Amino acid sequence: MDTEKIYNLWKSKKSYLKTNQNFSNTIIKRINQYEQKKRKPFFDMYKIIDFISIQPLAQVALFAAGAIAGFVRLIFVIRMVLEF
C-alpha cells in the first residue's frame, strides 16, 4: 500500500474520537458544586449543630461554657442586689 495512503488512514484514525454524551453536563455539575461551595457562608449554624450533636467533647465544652456564663451572670446579679 502507498505510504501516503497509510499515513492518511492513520491520521484519520487518530483524529477519530467518540466522546461521552454527558461530558459537558459533568463539568457544569462540577462547576455548580464549586460555585455553591464558594458562596457558602463561613459561619454555618447547621454545620455547628451537626458537629455538636456528633462530638461528645463539643457537648461537654458547650455545657461548661453555659455553666460558666450562668455562674458569672448569677454573681453579677448578686453583686447588683447587694449594692442596691
Place this chain on the structure above:
Amino acid sequence: MNEDVNIIRDILNGDIDSFKFLVQRYQKPVISMIKNIINDPHLCEDIAQDVFFAAFRKLKSFDSARSSFSTWLFTIAKNKSLNALKKKRILSINPIPEKADTNTPSENLQNKEFFDMLDKALYDLPVKQKVAFVLAEFENLPYQEIAQIQGVRTGTVKSRINRAKVKLAIALKGLNGDI
C-alpha cells in the same frame, strides 16, 4: 472567535450555564489532543475535565486581546497533559479504540502493523515535537497558533513538526521495506 468572547462575557456576568457552549464546542479537539499526547484513553477524559474546570476558574484572567480562547484553552490542555505525563510516567503504549473500517481482514492486519509502528514512533517522539505534531496534524491548528501555545517562534514549530515527520517517515519506511 467573537462568539467565544460574548459567551465568556455572559459567564463572567454570572451565567455559568453558558460555559456548556464552550465545553461542547471544544471538548472533541481538547480530548483528542490529550489522548494523542498521553496515550491513555481512560485518563484523557479526566484530564479534559480538569482542563475545562481550570479554564472556568481562570476565566477572569483570559485576555482576548492576547490570544483566542481556543489558543488559551489548548495551552491549559497542553500543560495538564504534560503534568499528567510527568506524574504518571505514561510511557508504555496502551491500546486505543479503533474506528471500524470496511477493509478486508488481510488489509486490516497489514494496516494495524503500520498503525502500531506509527503509534510507537509518535509516542517515542520528544514531548515538544509530539505536542507540535499532534496540534498541527490531528487538530489542524495553524503554525502561528501552535507557536503561541508552545510559547516559541513559528520557525521553531515548523522545525519541530518537520523533525517529527522525518521520524515517522523513517518508521514507516522501515516497515514498508520489510514487507
